[in-house]
Amino acid sequence: MEPKTRRILLAIGGGIAAYKAADLCSKLAQAGHQVQVVTSRAATEFIGDATLAALSGRPVVHEVFDARFPLGSHIELTREIDAMVVAPATANLMAQFAQGMASDLISTLYLQNTSPVLLAPAMSDPMWNHVAVQRNVEMLREDGCHLVGPEDGWLSCRVKGTGRMSEPVTILKTLETLFSDRATKID
Template sequence: MMKAPKRILLGVAGGIAAYKAADLCSKLAQAGHHVQVVMTAGASEFIGETTMAALSGRPVATQSFDSRYPLGAHIELAVDLDAMVIAPATASVLARLAHGQADDLLSTLYLQNTAPVLLAPAMSDPMWNQPSVQRNIDILRADGCQFVGPEKGWLSCRVQGVGRMSEPTKIVDEIHTLLSATTKRS
């Protein structure tokens, strides 16, 4: 566990693995970290904002235009972050990040953010193995993003394969490793 609480932005994208984000959020909050959850519209189809707000102890941000943030949610939520974590990181989110497409709060925050980034991909095996997805992974790695997973195992599409989001305990360990490095992205 880290010695001092850190400011962690937890991005949750729209995939079935979003249910694991609740456990991840809880574990980070229990470790004493300040967790700010940002959910995509798709994430809200899988897990409720109320759940994430209760676990983080903070209102969940979902919209780029939110009167709670007069300077802009993407500006205010990125201030003094120690890490940005996206779990699950879907193929769609990975593509938007890799290509600088800022069309929602999460992707806009990524562009504003200067803290280290940890991505926990989750998708079907065929999606994970698409050349376009692998190119996006290569771009994001070259941009300095760190990855945890995906793992091989039972997928929600009822098959075995690679694409399963890493378990929250493994992600927490990777977050603490990332925080130990304390480098800013440029």
């Protein structure tokens, strides 16, 4: 049986792990999913629109106010999506989500979205282990968000610790499991 095509909103936060988001976007598209990429302003410092547009087959969106979306990008981009994947999910994005802030496109999309949310955190070890970040993570779990990672290993700050974004194949498998689990509950 052919896997069902899903509509995925891939939100890319501003961290060095954004380079892995290109591979994730590619893997999602190869799995037959329709991928719409949105990036934070900071993410554009790490990865370019041309790469993401080529991999997704759609223009990348950055702004809440975008003339291509007369009803608002946050409304039109969340319509009929099957999941919102945030990779990397930075400490800043997770704090905005946990506090219900709508200060940029990604946080506004999060508040508008009614589909499952999969967060793939990525940050330094001290940041990941900070009490405020852990408090936000707990709030997000209580709010129904799903997390994959972070993992232990070599970090971009040239130390080993916890904070590596999970590999794209792991994120994809987690997303597929999430879809499978939801389908089982509905049946």
